[in-house]
Amino acid sequence: MTAPNPGANRPGNNLENRPDDWWKSAVVYQIYPRSFCDSNGDGIGDIRGIISRLDHLAALGVDAVWLSPAYTSPQDDNGYDISDYxxxxxxxxxxxxxxELVDGLHSRGMKLVMDLVVNHTSDEHPWFQESRDRSSAKADWYWWADAREGFEPGTPGAEPTNWASAFSGPAWHYDEQRGQYYLHLFSRKQPDLNWENPEVRQAVYDMMRWWVDRGVDGFRMDVINLISKQLPLEDGTTVPGQALSFNGSYVDGPRMDEFLHEMNQQVLSGQNLLTVGECPGVSVEQASKYTDPEREELGMVFQFEHMGLDEQQGRGKWALKPLHLPDLKANLAKWQHGLEGRGWNSLYWDNHDQPRIVSRWGDDSPEHRVNSAKTLATVLHLQKGTPYVYQGEELGMTNAGFTSIEQYRDIEILNHWAEATALGADPAELLESYRVKGRDNARTPVQWDASDKAGFTTGEPWIEINPNHTQINAEAAVADPDSVFHHYRQLIALRHELEVVRDGVFALLEPDHEQLFAYTRSLEDEALLVLANMSSTECQLPTDLRQDGELLLGTHAERADDRLAPWESRIIRLS
Structure with missing residues (x-):
């Protein structure tokens, strides 16, 4: 049952505490609610658990919390299948x-960003149930189509187009009640909304306004650049292992700018909300349009180019290859330069869809985990844009280390396993890919202390807790002044204190160096130099980078002028 509008029962819109462009100097902390903290012992994190840990976030110094979906849901895709918005x-x-969570955040000077999932709903949403009746008022609120000509409905190959779901199998499912197929770019239980219908758009905008009136300070928009499809819906050129790869079929479609501008005018304008659109496949040019303030669409986007640099081109995320550092530097620099003076970057390593960065591109061995986590954070947070910290990243949490398919809970992995093993794939190779890149690596419970259940729950956790929580946990990190936690806290403080960190121009140095990530940030007469050894061996510094200046933050107490220790990084204010 949909709750009434809060009206006068709530403090309401937090606009007076949202100055213009506040999010450009902010750091956002993402919470995946089922894995953050459990208050009632059922093994699943919850909102009261989040409330109990707000002082941890305040001590870290973050400005806003992005809450992954906590809406009513059958939980087919862990809440990204919503049945009541x-x-x-x-x-x-x-x-x-x-x-109470909103109040608790606001009272501590933090804001709340809600996850907005409006490319699709759950198939249990009342809108979809009504849409299954061809004579209903919502008959065209979703994408319905007849079987391919010459094929029996419901049989293999009868799907209206050859599009593939991101979660394996066709992107169409036959509904016997309606006698047609519906489109689902993700799970079969996540039918795509038809944004061509203005009634759909108005229903979404009404819902967004309802949340803003309730005190929400922004929206992270799930796969938002898929809402405009190229009409008519037709077959695309497929790329094995890459579901969302059809040129223009449903990625950055022809009405995207129109839809986003309309949303902006009806909901966002004048509210000073943080808005970030998750945009798989987006180009720099398109992102600069989405985030150009004069176009009045979005504040920033999440792009994924750097997240694909450790996969074999054209073979999808499970085809692994080592990261080549010059490729990463070139890609991040491309986005820094591409949006300079036009749009705004989001900065992230981790989120609920990515493995833990310290295991992925760092060194999670006991010898190097702390310094590699710090250095990866330094490289990211000193760039221009809004940084995002995913829960546990500030502790240097590592990948899960799962060794059997029974340990996984992610629909993407379970579907891929069933499909790939049926086609004869090597189970050991699949498990290795999941160990390195699987989404469940990010979804193991936050490690609060060294106790039996890591301070996450008193019950049986919905997914296994990483055994290394006895060494890696928040209680230990907060108590250790040299921990990953305190390094993140200092990075966040630098962004708040220094205008050059917010607004300075980025310039990449030594682009071809295979160990060193070096760049400057400059604004008027102030300049910062960032030096980072992104390897587990010592790195000799080029002569021209042996600069004098004030060390603002570094990973190592003892420093050499001509070299960096393994995973050493420095932030230097140049003389």
Whole structure:
């Protein structure tokens, strides 16, 4: 049942505490609610658990919390399949709990960003259930189509187009009640909304306004650049292992700018909300349009180019290859330069869809984990844009280390395993790919202390807790002044204190160096030099980078003028 509008019962819109462009000097912390903290012992994190840990976030110094979906949901894709946009799933609590979370954040000077999932709903959403009736008022609120000509409906090959789901199998499912196929770019239980229908768009905008009135300070928009499809819906050129690869079929479609501008005018304009659109496949040019303030669309986007640099081109995320550092530097520099003076970058390594960065591109061995986590953070946070910290990243949490398919919970992995093993793939190779790149690496519970259940729950956790929580946990990190946590805290403080960190121009140095990530940030007469050894062996510094200046933050107490220790990084204010 949809809750009533909060009206006068809530403090309401937080606009007075949202100055213009506040998010450009902010750091955002992402919470995946089922894995953050469990308050009631059912093994699943919840909103009251989040409330109990707000002082941890305040001590870290972050400005906003992005809350992954906690709406009513059948949980087919861990909440990204929403059946009621205006209520909280009992698994996570209640609207009253959410209101208390908003108040708790605001009272500590932090803001709340909600996950907005409007490319698709759950198939259990009342809108979709009504849409299954061809005579209903919502008959065209979703993408419905007849079987391919010459094929029996419901049989292999009868799907209206050859599009593939991101979660394996066709992107169409036959609904016997309606006698047609519906489109689902993700799970079969996540039918795509038809944004061509203005009634759909208005329903979405009404819902967004309802949340803003309730005190929400922004939206992270899930796969938002898929809402405009190229008409008519036709077959595309497929790329094995890459579902979302059809040129223009449904990525950055022809009405994207129109839809985003309309959303901006109807919901966002004048509200000073943080808006970030998750945009798989987006180009620098398109992103600069989406984030150009004069176009009035979005504040920033999440792009994924750098996240594909450790996969074999054209073979998808499970075809692994080592990261080549010059490729990473070139890609990040491309986005820094491409949006300079036009749009705004988002900066991230980790999120709920990515493995832990310290295991992926760092060195999670006991010898180097702390310094590699710090150095990866330094490289990211000193760039221009809004940094995002994913829960546990500030502790240097590592990948899960799962060794069997039974340990995984992610629909993407479970579907891929079933499909790939049926086609004869080597199970050992699949498990190795999942160990390195699987999404469940990010979804193991946050490690709060060294106790049996890591301070996450008193019950049986919904997914296994990483055994290394006895060494890697928040209690130990906060107590250790040289921990990853305190390095993140200092990085966040630098962004708040120094205008050059927010607005300075980025310039990459030594682009071809295979160990060293070096760049400057400059603004008027101030300049910062960032030096980072991105390897587990010593790195000799080029002569011209042996600069005098004030060390603002470094990983190592003892420093050499001509070299960097393994995973050493320095932030230097140049004389």
């Amino acid at each position: 205006q209520d909280i799933d009992p698994l996570f609590g209640s609207l009253a709990d959410l209101d």
